[in-house]
Amino acid sequence: MEIRLAKSYGFCFGVKRAIKIAEESPNSVTFGPLIHNKNEINRLKENFNVGLVEEIDEVAPKSRVIVRTHGIPKDKLKILHERDVEVVDATCPFVTKPQQIVEQMSEEGYSVVIFGDKNHPEIKGVMSYAKDPVVVLSVEELQKALPKLKERVATVAQTTRKFSEYTKIVNFLMEHKKEVRVFNTICNATFENQDAARELSREADVMIVIGGKNSSNTKQLFNICKENCPDSYLVENENELQPEWFEGKKLCGITAGASTPDWIIEAVIEKIKKIKV
Ligand code: SF4
Numbered sequence: 158m159e160i161r162l163a164k165s166y167g168f169c170f171g172v173k174r175a176i177k178i179a180e181e182s183p184n185s186v187t188f189g190p191l192i193h194n195k196n197e198i199n200r201l202k203e204n205f206n207v208g209l210v211e212e213i214d215e216v217a218p219k220s221r222v223i224v225r226t227h228g229i230p231k232d233k234l235k236i237l238h239e240r241d242v243e244v245v246d247a248t249c250p251f252v253t254k255p256q257q258i259v260e261q262m263s264e265e266g267y268s269v270v271i272f273g274d275k276n277h278p279e280i281k282g283v284m285s286y287a288k289d290p291v292v293v294l295s296v297e298e299l300q301k302a303l304p305k306l307k308e309r310v311a312t313v314a315q316t317t318r319k320f321s322e323y324t325k326i327v328n329f330l331m332e333h334k335k336e337v338r339v340f341n342t343i344c345n346a347t348f349e350n351q352d353a354a355r356e357l358s359r360e361a362d363v364m365i366v367i368g369g370k371n372s373s374n375t376k377q378l379f380n381i382c383k384e385n386c387p388d389s390y391l392v393e394n395e396n397e398l399q400p401e402w403f404e405g406k407k408l409c410g411i412t413a414g415a416s417t418p419d420w421i422i423e424a425v426i427e428k429i430k431k432i433k434v
Pocket of ligand 1: 169170171172226249250251252316344345346347415
């Protein structure tokens with residue numbers, strides 16, 4: 158069986174940057190998981206003593222706190238800066254951008270529409286910079302929220318959303334409001350991995366998607382692969398591989414989410430190589 162990697166996969170710029178920041182800030186804690194990959198978080202703990210706190214009150218005085226890649230709400234960042242701690246900001250610049258946009262647009266009097274999942278840490282952070290934002294995942298939700306919006310609307314999208322879905326939100330706003338400011342805040346890294354996964358999954362007869370099961374971009378990669386290759390599987394590491402997935406297969410495609418480190422991908426490939434097909 159041939160094993161082929163997608164042309165683009167794995168760590169994106171923002172995650173590489175955050176991990177480098179964490180490695181250069183040993184004996185610290187991250188505020189919320191740095192990235193959506195618990196294996197990498199464990200590695201940072203073991204090798205660099207980078208721990209994890211979930212609440213502000215868990216942050217010890219005089220400690221060093223790393224702000225996660227997805228960013229944190231504005232009020233929490235403010236409290237951290239006011240405390241006697243060193244704040245190291247590892248927020249991806251592509252996430253800082255929509256935070257800045259919605260803050261500025263709110264100040265200029267626009268209603269803010271965020272296309273994304275209000276329970277996702279990135280969106281919780283972005284929401285906190287806007288005044289009364291409307292957060293939607295579909296045109297139906299937007300329709301319900303329409304009376305709340307002014308005639309001047311600004312819109313941003315969660316970095317990992319599909320462009321085609323965002324255009325539906327934008328088109329609906331254009332049809333119903335006088336002025337619509339559209340910001341394309343979807344991240345290219347997501348597109349590149351998705352396009353490469355689509356291409357490879359059309360050829361492969363088994364696809365392995367490696368990444369955190371709570372990672373939004375990994376789940377999207379998995380859905381894309383599943384559309385083209387019914388025998389697609391999502392695994393967090395090599396221990397989850399099942400030998401029967403590979404029986405009689407000729408081409409095994411591999412892709413990985415934007416927060417999956419190379420050492421996990423290599424371990425998965427090594428394990429697949431040892432499976433008898
Ligand atoms: S996927 Fe894009 S926005 Fe998200 S961390 Fe990576 S580079 Fe930043």
